[in-house]
Amino acid sequence: MSKLIGDYGLPKKVLFCKKCVISNQRPSSTVEFKSKKEEKKSSINFDKDQICSACRFAEIKKKIDWNKREKNLVTLLNKHRKKSGYDVIVPGSGGKDSSFTSHILKTKYGMNPLTVTWSPHLYTDIGWKNFFNWSHIGGLDNMLYTPNGVLHRQLTSLAFKNLLNPFQPFIVGQRIIGPLMAQKFGISLIMYGENQAEYGNMISENNSPKMNNKFFSSKSIDAIKLGGLSIKEIMKRHKYKARDFTPYLPLNEKDIIKNNIEVHYLGHYKKWDPQECFYYASENTGFKPNENRTEGSYSKYSSIDDKIDTFHYYTTLIKFGIGRATYDASQEIRNNKITREEGVSLVHKYDQEFPNKYFKEFLDYISVSEQEFWQIINKFRSKHLWEFDKSKKQWKLKYQIKSSI
Numbered sequence: 001m002s003k004l005i006g007d008y009g010l011p012k013k014v015l016f017c018k019k020c021v022i023s024n025q026r027p028s029s030t031v032e033f034k035s036k037k038e039e040k041k042s043s044i045n046f047d048k049d050q051i052c053s054a055c056r057f058a059e060i061k062k063k064i065d066w067n068k069r070e071k072n073l074v075t076l077l078n079k080h081r082k083k084s085g086y087d088v089i090v091p092g093s094g095g096k097d098s099s100f101t102s103h104i105l106k107t108k109y110g111m112n113p114l115t116v117t118w119s120p121h122l123y124t125d126i127g128w129k130n131f132f133n134w135s136h137i138g139g140l141d142n143m144l145y146t147p148n149g150v151l152h153r154q155l156t157s158l159a160f161k162n163l164l165n166p167f168q169p170f171i172v173g174q175r176i177i178g179p180l181m182a183q184k185f186g187i188s189l190i191m192y193g194e195n196q197a198e199y200g201n202m203i204s205e206n207n208s209p210k211m212n213n214k215f216f217s218s219k220s221i222d223a224i225k226l227g228g229l230s231i232k233e234i235m236k237r238h239k240y241k242a243r244d245f246t247p248y249l250p251l252n253e254k255d256i257i258k259n260n261i262e263v264h265y266l267g268h269y270k271k272w273d274p275q276e277c278f279y280y281a282s283e284n285t286g287f288k289p290n291e292n293r294t295e296g297s298y299s300k301y302s303s304i305d306d307k308i309d310t311f312h313y314y315t316t317l318i319k320f321g322i323g324r325a326t327y328d329a330s331q332e333i334r335n336n337k338i339t340r341e342e343g344v345s346l347v348h349k350y351d352q353e354f355p356n357k358y359f360k361e362f363l364d365y366i367s368v369s370e371q372e373f374w375q376i377i378n379k380f381r382s383k384h385l386w387e388f389d390k391s392k393k394q395w396k397l398k399y400q401i402k403s404s405i
Contacts, residue, residue, distance in 0.1 A: 022327075026044040088191050089114050089178050091117070138284060152170075166312060295310050325350040
């Protein structure tokens with residue numbers, strides 16, 4: 001990382017990967033329930049050739065013996081296989097990734113998965129249809145967990161105001177619901193699809209098939225932050241009781257060890273390709289893409305179940321200069337679906353597009369006026385990335401990716 005530090009602890013000098021379209025501003029994965037105000041981020045690593053760690057790992061994936069990895073998968077599944085009941089939990093929404101993961105575990109590998117879903121804030125029509133089809137066409141059992149709507153709405157509002165991260169409470173719940181249900185039903189294996197480390201963490205983190213326990217376990221409730229505040233602060237300000245926060249509380253690490261709970265990534269054992277997951281889910285679980293592309297991107301099938309999704313990506317544009325099209329294009333370049341030149345063009349065309357479609361519903365959900373919305377947005381806008389064009393009376397990014405570097 002550069003010695004010159006910008007906002008959020010990110011490198012002040014902006015670099016773009018020479019293979020994909022990601023910049024060195026992309027933050028690495030964090031423990032969401034520890035997120036706090038003024039938090040400094042670690043970011044994706046660029047090597048001496050200005051190639052990002054995600055692209056370097058994509059090269060490594062080509063050399064992996066996937067037949068050997070699949071044998072390791074079978075060994076793992078046999079270890080956890082049961083004669084009756086469920087033997088693996090697959091958290092997800094019924095999107096392409098969780099549909100692929102759960103369906104192939106059941107039909108190809110003979111497991112009996114229980115899929116568990118942390119409810120989106122506001123279901124889109126296509127999101128609900130895909131969730132319904134997951135069970136009714138895909139043939140998967142599902143448990144839908146819907147948290148206290150009043151509390152969750154308030155936490156989402158706090159997360160937007162204090163962190164400019166309206167998805168934070170959702171991500172906390174989504175990460176915890178799998179281990180929570182595993183403990184409740186006596187299931188020791190949880191399987192996610194792709195490893196989050198594949199897109200920006202240290203390459204070494206991809207060597208393990210497991211998710212680090214730190215993402216879903218904690219030794220103390222005092223370490224937990226929701227919407228940038230401790231649970232005690234929220235209780236004091238808004239008159240909630242400790243038990244109201246039950247679904248947001250990570251398991252104690254001792255219980256994880258005691259119950260032999262393991263969280264694995266299917267992407268460690270099978271070569272992961274999001275587009276191939278889309279084709280598989282469309283054929284086997286009734287997954288449907290949007291009729292129109294998602295605002296801020298060119299994609300029709302990625303993260304389409306929640307009306308707040310687009311605002312999550314818009315906030316990353318404001319804080320890190322990285323919008324949704326950048327994430328999608330970088331991934332597809334690494335998987336040889338598009339060229340870098342095509343990716344650059346897509347980023348220029350869509351990355352800074354504002355998500356108007358559900359804007360009013362989002363404002364209503366977090367109880368914020370449009371004026372307050374823009375005040376909060378500009379408060380968190382990274383100064384080393386943005387500048388105000390007085391002649392056009394609008395903000396613009398100081399650094400834009402180019403086709404050739």
